[in-house]
Amino acid sequence: MSTVDGFRALDDKSLVDYIKATPSLFSILGASDNFQIKEVGDGNLNFVYIVVSPYGSLVIKQALPYIRCIGESWPMTKERAYFEATTLKQHGRLCPAHVPEVYHFDRAMSLIGMRYLEPPHIILRKGLIAGVEYPLLSEHMAEYMSKTLFYTSLLYTTTTEHKRGVAEFCGNVELCQLTEQVVFSDPYKVSEYNRWTSPHLDYDAESVREDNDLKLEIAQLKSMFCERAQALIHGDLHTGSVMVTQDSTQVIDPEFAFYGPMGFDIGAFLGNLILAFFAQDGHATQENDRKAYKKWILVTLRETWSLFYNKFIALWDENKDGPGEAYLPHIYNNPDVRQLVQTKYIQDLFHDSLGFGSAKMIRRIVGVAHVEDFESITDAGKRADCERKALNFAKMLLKNRRKFVSIDEVILAIHEIDS
């Protein structure tokens, strides 16, 4: 099917011709006709093909004008591929160690060619379900988040550059609206898309829809999501958007990117770690009670935040005389005032992250899109117990986040709900 705007949805067969006709892709394969194609898209939205020849490999990702897991009944602009490619390139420049290289982008075709993250790379979420420790994960994620967020914020950019970026990414409005709906709205009202482990969580889901204090908090986070252009955020930084090995961490799938609040990315990652934590009891067996692994998740949670904190402040200090227009060196010109503003900045960011993290947890339990961490627990009663703990923790944190002054207090609160 070809359309007037030059778009054709490819399949395993037509992709062969596309690659052969595209030097920037064909050359990666050593210009060899002898290549294999396999569609592996397990995500919700797009088609992903792995292409391997004896001489090289790559991944092709194509966006179709609808949401894959729902079908043509939920249309979604394929222009999202443009924002994904643009962000992969920009974040890749800022943090090449943790973002796959983009080889090719075809806007008309909504098609990205990028590095194939070869085995043993797997999706982090699957590793967390399997109980695999990744000793460098916190260091790498802190590196990725601190660099991409710091350098695309007004701490480093000029107002001119910032507003140019904001204007461009306003174009990714359909994806922002999808987030507004599935994260900030649907879980708090009756919606045909919502689902939960029923009947176990029927009362819990209803409670979310009738909790005025929760609705007050989620409204403020939604406004911040819609209004606050703090940095070029990934926009979908859950543990399914990270591929890992023991020594590599790669962030993929930034199709939801736009200039939004930093806490939305940090919270997505931390919140999904906490979901993984609460799912562990459902994965426990006689051979492996997962106790040690739960400890490792909490260490990773703490380290991710505290390494992020340190790296972010280090970037700020290094670039205090740089082009960023937020804190001019002639005003923030003594160590006291710099420490004062940095402490306040990080404190606010911490609270934003806890808020957005909680919102992301809630929506994965009573909203449309669930996570494999829980879905893979086949015993519904056991699953509901895990989900309820996560939900109760998230509700508590969303309402009380401003009272938390350190990540250790958050971990203490997790222990309390878990015991």
Added chain:
Amino acid sequence: MSTVDGFRALDDKSLVDYIKATPSLFSILGASDNFQIKEVGDGNLNFVYIVVSPYGSLVIKQALPYIRCIGESWPMTKERAYFEATTLKQHGRLCPAHVPEVYHFDRAMSLIGMRYLEPPHIILRKGLIAGVEYPLLSEHMAEYMSKTLFYTSLLYTTTTEHKRGVAEFCGNVELCQLTEQVVFSDPYKVSEYNRWTSPHLDYDAESVREDNDLKLEIAQLKSMFCERAQALIHGDLHTGSVMVTQDSTQVIDPEFAFYGPMGFDIGAFLGNLILAFFAQDGHATQENDRKAYKKWILVTLRETWSLFYNKFIALWDENKDGPGEAYLPHIYNNPDVRQLVQTKYIQDLFHDSLGFGSAKMIRRIVGVAHVEDFESITDAGKRADCERKALNFAKMLLKNRRKFVSIDEVILAIHEIDS
């Protein structure tokens, strides 16, 4: 002087030919050759011509590619006229009673033709200096601010419309940068542009530059100004941007418009009323001690905020089932939760307004652009006394704004500093 982009700076003479060649303007004058032109620009940036024939009248405003009061050494995009015309039209649609009609806009010429606000219309600031009461001022300004801010925020617009507006007004970046510099930066550092009543306020100006707590607060307001696209704000809503008679209130000069925090507009207006209040002692004479007038200013201050509050909430209630995406009716579906979110929204807006209002006051005393309220006090010692009170009040309010829960408390604090 004509340039390749079709721009020519007009003067009294060339403007005649321009008007004759422009039917949308010439017709307003009854197509009569017999018209008079007078340049009256008393503002800082642009050229303003009053054009009167026996059959009609209009005003022509032209932006030149620099700042008028400084000269060609401070270049400034003439595209600001485009954002001014666009905002006059949009705010004019939302609140026609308080915005002059736009007859004509020529983007290449950066030229706006609009309604002439005929005498006895005068600039509000001049009326405040003269001690004239305007009984409808608070009602009218509350009407203007509530309508323009409510209808251009996500309380009324869709995300799609909102992001389209945000993207477009990102183009007004040079004017935003000017505000960032003169409001949020220069007063807090040594700058060649800063001035103050010297030597009287030398110590006060230095204190502003060395007050770490003040720098912490101004940083947060600057970030909000740069990052938060809450509504299409006027951007320069001081008492010099309002023309009044006893029964008419007209808001002009929105060339600084962009999607920013609502509190920046509300604060600009309230802050400039407070400046007018503290200037009154400098205008007192034996015949008129200005005591009654000072009371009227404070009543106007209180009424403006409380009428704004009421009107804004009334618009929200009326439009609760409207297109706005911030508070969906299916979530905010009971009177309790609606009151909860409205109270919080207004409380935050109140604190933002107090913060921005304070920042606007401070910059008028120790920054580049001063206000006639103080400048017209010829006795430097007297002027400094008035300015110091205003400055001390603004510093206190900027630091403690979150402790104020009502406008009456603000007025009490004004009394305390004034006594």
